[in-house]
Amino acid sequence: xxxxxxxIIALLLLAPLSLVxxxxxxxxxxxxxxxxxxxxxxxxxxxxxxKDIPNVQLTNQYGQDVEFFDLIEGKVVALNFIFTxxxxxxxxxxxxxxxxxxxxxxRVESSELVMLTVSIDPQTDTPERLKAWxxxxxxxxxxxxxxxxxxxxxxxxxxxEVYTALKEEHAPVILLGKEGGENWVRTNxxxxxxxxxxxxxxxxxxxxxxxxxxxxNPDEMYFTNVELMNQHGENMRLYADLMKDKVVIVNPFFxxxxxxxxxxxxxLEKIQEHLGDxxxxxxxxxSLTVDYETDQQEELEAYSKxxxxxxxxxxxxxxxxxxxxxxxxxGKKVENREGHDSVFLVGNVKTxxxxxxxxxxNVDEIIAxxxxxxxxxxx
Amino acid sequence: MQHRQSIALLLVxxxxxxxxxxxxxLSQLTKQQLxxxxxxxxxxxxxxxxITAQMSxxxxxxxxxxxxxxxxxxGSGNPEGGITPSNITWKELTKNxxxxxxxxxxxxxxxxxxxxxxxxxxxDPAGNELHSAMPRYEMSREDMDNxxxxxxxxxxxxxxxxxxxTLQIGVALPEKTNSPNDKSxxxxxxVNAYIKELNNGGGIYNRKVSVQFFTxxxxxxxxxxxxxxxxxxSDMEKAINQAQIPSLLSHxxxxxxxxxxxxxxxxxxxxxxxxxxxxxQFSKEKGMLSKGTTxxxxxxxxxxxxxxxxxxxxxxxxxxxxxxxLIPMGSNDITEISQEIGDKDIVxxxxxxxxxxxxxxxxxxxxxxxxILVPGSITxxxxxxxxxSFKNKVFVGFPTWPSERTPDAKKKYETLKAKYVLPNSWKxxxxxxxxxxxxxxxxxxxxxxxxxxxxxxxNFETLFQYANGLSPALSYDLNRRVGSNLMYIIGFDSAKxxxxxxxxxxxxxx
Numbered sequence: 033x034x035x036x037x038x039x040i041i042a043l044l045l046l047a048p049l050s051l052v053x054x055x056x057x058x059x060x061x062x063x064x065x066x067x068x069x070x071x072x073x074x075x076x077x078x079x080x081x082x083k084d085i086p087n088v089q090l091t092n093q094y095g096q097d098v099e100f101f102d103l104i105e106g107k108v109v110a111l112n113f114i115f116t117x118x119x120x121x122x123x124x125x126x127x128x129x130x131x132x133x134x135x136x137x138x139r140v141e142s143s144e145l146v147m148l149t150v151s152i153d154p155q156t157d158t159p160e161r162l163k164a165w166x167x168x169x170x171x172x173x174x175x176x177x178x179x180x181x182x183x184x185x186x187x188x189x190x191x192x193e194v195y196t197a198l199k200e201e202h203a204p205v206i207l208l209g210k211e212g213g214e215n216w217v218r219t220n221x222x223x224x225x226x227x228x229x230x231x232x233x234x235x236x237x238x239x240x241x242x243x244x245x246x247x248x249n250p251d252e253m254y255f256t257n258v259e260l261m262n263q264h265g266e267n268m269r270l271y272a273d274l275m276k277d278k279v280v281i282v283n284p285f286f287x288x289x290x291x292x293x294x295x296x297x298x299x300l301e302k303i304q305e306h307l308g309d310x311x312x313x314x315x316x317x318x319s320l321t322v323d324y325e326t327d328q329q330e331e332l333e334a335y336s337k338x339x340x341x342x343x344x345x346x347x348x349x350x351x352x353x354x355x356x357x358x359x360x361x362x363g364k365k366v367e368n369r370e371g372h373d374s375v376f377l378v379g380n381v382k383t384x385x386x387x388x389x390x391x392x393x394n395v396d397e398i399i400a401x402x403x404x405x406x407x408x409x410x411x
Numbered sequence: 412m413q414h415r416q417s418i419a420l421l422l423v424x425x426x427x428x429x430x431x432x433x434x435x436x437l438s439q440l441t442k443q444q445l446x447x448x449x450x451x452x453x454x455x456x457x458x459x460x461x462i463t464a465q466m467s468x469x470x471x472x473x474x475x476x477x478x479x480x481x482x483x484x485x486g487s488g489n490p491e492g493g494i495t496p497s498n499i500t501w502k503e504l505t506k507n508x509x510x511x512x513x514x515x516x517x518x519x520x521x522x523x524x525x526x527x528x529x530x531x532x533x534x535d536p537a538g539n540e541l542h543s544a545m546p547r548y549e550m551s552r553e554d555m556d557n558x559x560x561x562x563x564x565x566x567x568x569x570x571x572x573x574x575x576x577t578l579q580i581g582v583a584l585p586e587k588t589n590s591p592n593d594k595s596x597x598x599x600x601x602v603n604a605y606i607k608e609l610n611n612g613g614g615i616y617n618r619k620v621s622v623q624f625f626t627x628x629x630x631x632x633x634x635x636x637x638x639x640x641x642x643x644x645s646d647m648e649k650a651i652n653q654a655q656i657p658s659l660l661s662h663x664x665x666x667x668x669x670x671x672x673x674x675x676x677x678x679x680x681x682x683x684x685x686x687x688x689x690x691x692q693f694s695k696e697k698g699m700l701s702k703g704t705t706x707x708x709x710x711x712x713x714x715x716x717x718x719x720x721x722x723x724x725x726x727x728x729x730x731x732x733x734x735x736x737l738i739p740m741g742s743n744d745i746t747e748i749s750q751e752i753g754d755k756d757i758v759x760x761x762x763x764x765x766x767x768x769x770x771x772x773x774x775x776x777x778x779x780x781x782x783i784l785v786p787g788s789i790t791x792x793x794x795x796x797x798x799x800s801f802k803n804k805v806f807v808g809f810p811t812w813p814s815e816r817t818p819d820a821k822k823k824y825e826t827l828k829a830k831y832v833l834p835n836s837w838k839x840x841x842x843x844x845x846x847x848x849x850x851x852x853x854x855x856x857x858x859x860x861x862x863x864x865x866x867x868x869x870n871f872e873t874l875f876q877y878a879n880g881l882s883p884a885l886s887y888d889l890n891r892r893v894g895s896n897l898m899y900i901i902g903f904d905s906a907k908x909x910x911x912x913x914x915x916x917x918x919x920x921x
Contacts, residue, residue, distance in 0.1 A: 120491035
């Protein structure tokens with residue numbers, strides 16, 4: 033009875049802080065809080081200046097003293113919150129976090145991404161306890177678990193707005209963002225790790241970033257001049273070299289694709305034939321690989337020869353984040369390469385007329401659509 | 412009366428003999444259900460292929476997410492972080508009008524087949540997906556069969572040592588000796604008296620308590636015990652954690668391991684090592700021990716004390732920068748040893764209880780008067796018969812002291828003693844045992860009629876400053892396994908010719 037009263041009092045006092053848990057109760061659907069509410073309630077927030085957290089000195093699972101700000105400075109961060117005696121949601125959260133680490137392994141290894149787990153029960157969770165807990169997940173990836181003085185931890189938790197008075201009331205929250213950045217994401221730590229990875233990837237700057245020019249052209253700002261590489265091994269900027277003042281036909285593909293890609297590429301070959309001299313000057317065909325790992329310059333070159341690609345038909349690959357960024361801008365980003373669609377995007381960059389065309393349709397129908405986009409004018 | 416007692420003794424003996432000839436199986440679980448219980452509570456199966464749990468594309472060993480984590484030992488569900496796991500007792504799952512989930516969705520009653528399906532594919536009988544926090548488990552057919560057979564009886568306890576009418580408790584006693592004042596026998600009589608009184612009053616929630624006495628650690632596994640009280644040892648701690656039996660023991664010999672490595676063994680007092688180091692700490696505070704001091708540890712050459720001595724050696728080296736001299740001591744070595752010890756030395760005495768005073772006499776003969784530190788739970792010294800020249804040089808440490816006892820508690824003991832004619836010997840040990848029994852009864856009552864060993868363990872972990880009127884207040888938590896860290900340092904007041912309490916301090920257990 034006493035305990036019950038205590039919980040009620042705590043809930044009243046801390047109503048806004050234990051939002052997720054409460055919400056679940058009020059809906060009478062506590063079981064489904066994660067999937068139906070929390071998961072979809074992905075909110076963004078600004079972490080503000082983490083430097084102003086006074087001396088948050090923490091201890092990692094190896095018993096070493098670390099300073100929170102040192103850990104996250106200049107990095108993309110994934111943060112979750114557990115306590116080792118938590119049985120219901122923390123083990124799944126841990127498993128999810130480990131899977132996210134595996135997906136983001138390269139970023140962790142290159143120290144661009146730091147994955148942190150903070151104990152919300154630092155009095156119980158000694159470094160040894162955290163270490164033993166993390167080892168249950170049998171992961172190889174570098175993962176820092178933190179405990180410390182209760183006051184310090186609470187200061188941090190309050191700053192991150194994940195503090196709850198009762199540890200049992202804590203919600204399965206994960207925070208994703210970049211230190212110093214504005215748009216931190218607060219979301220459900222039990223969400224699909226692939227989704228979380230996608231969100232995390234959005235925080236990385238593309239390599240060789242030439243996007244931030246002094247342009248005021250909205251298209252250029254949208255597509256940016258992210259650098260890609262064509263089948264000849266030449267670097268090309270997405271907007272300036274591939275798209276500016278052109279009509280473009282964009283399709284996703286990969287060289288090892290044996291399903292729809294050969295059909296679409298054959299169709300594109302016929303379109304190339306139809307367009308003749310317009311190719312290169314007025315029109316670019318941009319085939320973007322969805323498998324940058326396999327499709328390096330040589331593979332693309334060999335592939336382009338099969339379909340007799342000539343001037344103005346570019347098969348593009350690039351650094352992971354760059355090619356993914358480009359695909360993303362065309363709405364063509366996929367989790368696995370087989371997931372790409374068979375739709376041509378046909379766009380007149382000058383007039384901003386864009387059409388989606390079924391890449392498996394009759395060639396003549398497609399050519400008619402392409403011609404209509406080329407014929408579009410501003411008048 | 413005498414006659415009745417001997418019959419009782421015979422009965423007890425018979426019980427022990429039966430226990431020795433083969434385990435007394437009290438649990439109603441079949442072999443298959445027991446195997447299923449391992450899947451449920453540990454995520455461990457009998458097949459070679461390990462059981463895995465999958466969630467949102469993540470696959471982890473099922474040991475990380477065993478069923479019991481969310482659904483509790485009784486299947487009722489353990490709400491946490493906004494998730495309320497379903498009640499998965501068979502009765503609940505198979506109600507013929509089906510079930511309604513908390514989100515108002517309905518499902519038909521489960522059958523064995525649809526339950527298998529739910530566990531492995533995450534679909535309920537209505538074809539709806541289970542909550543995303545419920546993993547999908549991959550396991551062999553055999554493990555699944557075992558699990559299902561256990562799920563059918565889940566919620567009916569089925570815990571070791573528990574039936575509807577009885578509850579079996581193990582009591583660990585020291586080895587029996589031929590002495591007329593045998594410690595083991597004194598304690599046995601006290602326990603029998605206490606349990607009889609308890610059962611006469613209705614037992615614990617209508618279950619009669621039966622007691623299984625034992626001395627060897629191996630008995631922990633061989634008997635169907637729900638809980639254990641008594642004297643501990645490192646071997647016993649291991650056996651207890653293996654068998655997952657919540658236990659309240661007086662103290663360990665080596666330092667007590669923290670809760671996450673030692674979930675089930677709870678101790679009332681600091682370990683032998685902890686008690687010894689408290690005395691060293693005391694001697695340092697009083698200026699007896701400093702960096703140049705020669706420290707000698709005299710010990711009885713038996714395995715339990717040898718282990719303690721080794722831990723003490725590294726402790727002294729680490730904390731005081733001293734490498735103590737370790738000398739095993741039998742009755743024939745006293746003359747030689749007393750020559751080796753210097754007048755300004757400190758002796759930590761862990762020898763046999765009956766040799767302490769002989770040693771002091773021999774030292775006095777040699778005109779040597781080192782400080783003598785005696786951990787009272789490990790050995791003993793008769794302070795009243797200490798040579799005069801040692802009166803202010805002998806200090807005994809005890810983890811408890813009669814001043815802790817309340818009048819009510821004293822009355823309780825005296826009533827038992829009178830009614831059951833308890834022996835006068837080993838009174839301090841009887842008090843300790845009584846204290847453990849009272850605490851154990853309290854914990855069992857807090858756990859309720861629906862007894863689960865896991866719940867008992869968790870209830871121990873919530874004890875905070877629990878005082879039973881017999882021992883210092885006990886506190887445990889998820890890490891803490893020593894209930895009271897107090898040490899009372901006792902000396903001899905030569906002016907008044909009586910023993911006196913010098914100070915109390917906290918034993919540095921970890």
